Amino acid sequence: MKLDGIAGFVAVAEEGSISEAARRLRLSKSVVSERLAELERSLGAALLHRTTRRISVTEDGIAFLERARRILREVSEAATDLAERRGTLSGPMRIAAPVTFGRMHLGPALYPFLAANPGIELTLDLDDRRVDIASGVHDGVVRHGTIEDSRLMVWRLAPSRRVLVASADYLARCGLPATTTELDAHKGIFYTNRGASDWRFTTPQGAEIVRARVGLRVNNGDMMRDAALAGLGIALLPLFIAGPDIRQGRLTVVDVGVLPAPEFIYLAHPEGRLPSAKLRAVAAHLRAAFGDRPSWEDGVP
Known part of the structure; x- marks a missing residue:
């Protein structure tokens, strides 16, 4: 054999x-x-x-x-x-990551690392669907959100602030909601890979779940942003997607007095497997590259 x-x-x-x-x-x-x-x-x-x-x-x-x-x-x-x-750091390594974050932020952060470590043969799989890290196909998985899989060990790479956004055209037609109760009358643009069509907020009384009317359900963050720009409804988007459009005035932040549940960018690896020096080096590099206040949050109050 x-x-x-x-x-x-x-x-x-x-x-x-x-x-x-x-x-x-x-x-x-x-x-x-x-x-x-x-x-x-x-x-x-x-x-x-x-x-x-x-x-x-x-x-x-x-x-x-x-x-x-x-x-x-x-x-x-x-x-x-x-x-x-x-x-030296060398040999193959395979990492999975979400499409939009990979294209906008992960790739540009990884290129200097790969240039400094030419012996590493990285395969980067971009896919918005959940990846089974326990299958052994990938050395690590970059995720946005919360980690609920008990078989995973995670390194927190950066905070990921999310905001409700809508176009000026939509808000002029449908009104600017000021509370979570007023969100019920609006159309929402929802991310289907999260499951339920709702928004979750953190309040002094605990978690609050809001279910707006469905304007669009889609499994890609870029299309959620595009739908919001087209005036189809309100979307809850991470700043690494919505930041440029907010700064340029194409999207307006909708403040309803409470904050969405906090999320982070993680690098996950299977429990019970000692992560390689390559993967540890990637995690350290990305943590330093993104920083405690990532550049995608610049210019957004």
Whole structure:
């Protein structure tokens, strides 16, 4: 059983095709196919079911996949440990992050780190859906909000203040709400990856939940901002998305006398796994890059 065959199987299982796996491994499709066939011969089992349209993992493949990932992870960590003993950061690392935050802030913060550590091979997966960090596919996951998964350990990277915003056109047509009670009569633009269509505020009496009428439900922060700019309703947005439009007067902050529940930018990693020096270095770099008052909050009272 060869390590490169195991790596090929894991790549195909995760990418769903030999072509994508070959692209990820920087190999030809024929080489990946040969390695898979050799691995299946050595195991005496079919790991993948191939048709003309798709590739799926067999029952034996599912049983082998987690151990295969563990084998690759331990080999990678062993090589990384040796590199770290020599005082260098190197090797592959995979991090998942939300699309909008990744594009606007995470990428620009990471580029200097990668330039200073050319031995690191970073794969950055941008996706607004929740990622199962316990699956072992990713070394870390950048998240915005609160961490509720007990299987995760987190590093807090930066505060993330959120505000209610709307366009001047919408407020001229529908009025400017001054209390949470008045929000009930307004249309809301809601983030579907959070589940319920509501807003949560912190008051002296405890948490308060407001359910406005639905103007739009969408799973992307950029489109929430665009919908607010188009006058479709009020949106609760983090300043890392809404800040530029607030500063330029395209969006107006709606003050209802109470603050949304506090949230943060986190880097999460699985509980029970010692995070690599690379991941610890990334967390320290991002924490310093963002600061206690991130630049995306500048100019917003």
